[in-house]
Amino acid sequence: MKNIYKILIAFIGVLAVSCNADDVDNRPVIDAGTAPVLLTPKSDFSIVLTKDTEKDIATTVTWNKATYTGIQTIVNYTIEIAKAGTNFANPTTVSNTTALSKELTVAELNSAVLNGGFTPYQENNVDVRIKSVVGATGLPQYSNSYTIKATPYAAWANWGLIGSATPNGWNDPDTDLNYDLATKKYSYVGPLVVGEIKFRLDDGWATNYGDDGNNLSLDLGGANIPVPVAGNYTVEVDITNKKYTITKN
Known part of the structure; x- marks a missing residue:
């Protein structure tokens, strides 16, 4: 009788391993499809940011959706900026969203530009792009970029x-x-x-x-x-x- 139990336990173990292997083999594969396309703001955009208008909308960033092959899942988007001509070697995050557009207030854009190391009270050339990922960090794709001009104000005490x-x-x-x-x-x-x-x-x-x-x-x-x-x-x-x-x- 003990031998029969041992045989049953071994059989169940082999079956479980086999099922798990099948699950892995049959798991849908997600691959990058098409990158997002940045629509606005374009390179003709220029703004002087001021503290007394910090609650106003500075610009609306819009883009076309990114696609991924395989199972449908949530795509997360990040608006990134960097100093013009640096090829986004050290990008700064402006905002994260699952939508295809984001309104940025003067305060939000000003904070991002300052965090990116740009000089206050001076016109700066700022590269803007969209990064898309599946889930939190998977399979990044990057949009085209535009170079806008932004003059930030000092957000710190004088x-x-x-x-x-x-x-x-x-x-x-x-x-x-x-x-x-x-x-x-x-x-x-x-x-x-x-x-x-x-x-x-x-x-x-x-x-x-x-x-x-x-x-x-x-x-x-x-x-x-x-x-x-x-x-x-x-x-x-x-x-x-x-x-x-x-x-x-």
Whole structure:
């Protein structure tokens, strides 16, 4: 009797393996078909983005659908941008969707352009294309591309440097601080004379930072930061963590 049970168990195991193998062999194969075709915006599109219109529609990106052979499944689309002429070596994602069009607000497009490393308040040549995949990441296909012109605005706070050590002294306007999207820090590289500096928001005294006397830390309304020797300096400010460094080059 035990032998009969063993034979039955072995038979069932072989049958199960055979069925699984058949399932794999008969599984539908999905292959790339035709790539999506970008329709709009085309290369004659140009826009100057402004903060006071950030809720307005900047443009509507439209494209023809991508096709895949085999079983029908959901196709996901990604709008990508890159610096013109780079062949999308380092693309930036603007938006993801399963639809065939996407309205982009001024704020959305501005954020994508800044994240792509483009310069604010300057006209930039921006390549746009569509990427399609089956499911989350499978079988990517890429559309044609168009080169649009976009002038983004700075979406970060306007921090500046003021004080007797700066080029403008204690007078308005402040010396602008550059913002680094990657590090989230502000910086100034240039000449300073013997004197003092502070950091101000929007060229006003309502929000200003100085030294708090504790290891290069900032405090709201803190003490003036001394510059004892004239020369070229690199000043870096981390507003979020209330830290700064000042280094003579």
